Amino acid sequence: MTLGEDEPDHRGRSGLHLTGRELAGNADVRILDVELVASAWHVLRRTTFEQRDAAGTWVRKTAETYDRGNGAVILLYDTERRTVLLTRQFRYPVYVNGHPDGMLVEAAAGLLDDDAPEAAIRREAIEETGLEVGELEHVFDVYMSPGSVTERLHFYAAPYSAETARHDGGGLADEGEQIELVELGIDEALAQIGTGIQDAKTIMLLQWAALRGPFADGGSR
Numbered sequence: 755m756t757l758g759e760d761e762p763d764h765r766g767r768s769g770l771h772l773t774g775r776e777l778a779g780n781a782d783v784r785i786l787d788v789e790l791v792a793s794a795w796h797v798l799r800r801t802t803f804e805q806r807d808a809a810g811t812w813v814r815k816t817a818e819t820y821d822r823g824n825g826a827v828i829l830l831y832d833t834e835r836r837t838v839l840l841t842r843q844f845r846y847p848v849y850v851n852g853h854p855d856g857m858l859v860e861a862a863a864g865l866l867d868d869d870a871p872e873a874a875i876r877r878e879a880i881e882e883t884g885l886e887v888g889e890l891e892h893v894f895d896v897y898m899s900p901g902s903v904t905e906r907l908h909f910y911a912a913p914y915s916a917e918t919a920r921h922d923g924g925g926l927a928d929e930g931e932q933i934e935l936v937e938l939g940i941d942e943a944l945a946q947i948g949t950g951i952q953d954a955k956t957i958m959l960l961q962w963a964a965l966r967g968p969f970a971d972g973g974s975r
Contacts, residue, residue, distance in 0.1 A: 758793035770797055782806040796822040821904045826875035827863035829959035830914040831968050838943050841882050842934040860953045871908035882933050884923030887912045940969045
């Protein structure tokens, strides 16, 4: 009996070694085997497959995929004051990979879990920022790290104001979250891209906001 395969893991999941075996959308790719490497909070698989090259030869390859589920992210903005509301929290993966203190400035975001994307981002927004989101604008959906991570991230934007505040935010204490709120002028936020702001999803939303979103053409939306 293997945890996560024929025996449920600590999250009650089984059959995790079957994901991908049914794929048939690409006639030049055929799945041979899926190995469950690790099943902790998220799932690491090693898949063996064959891909047909330009000469028609089938070439055997392997790919390791890290499945952490899909997620959603939201840019909260105020066009009257020309501000955006972001968060700041400790991220160990960036800390161990060269970030000076691991404190990353980001747009509010989280995993979908079992929720639809819109419901998930409303949940994350109020947990992290204390703000109740009204009408959402769907911006785009993006695969963030397609070389190894399966995650598809759903991007949203919505206005905020003091009237939409329901509590002080900060995340869920029982999950160990310690989240600070960071309000920046849109021009200051754009100027910090690559220095004070190094999170990809946040950079993408800021650039969208300036080019096509609420701050395009002087922020008249």
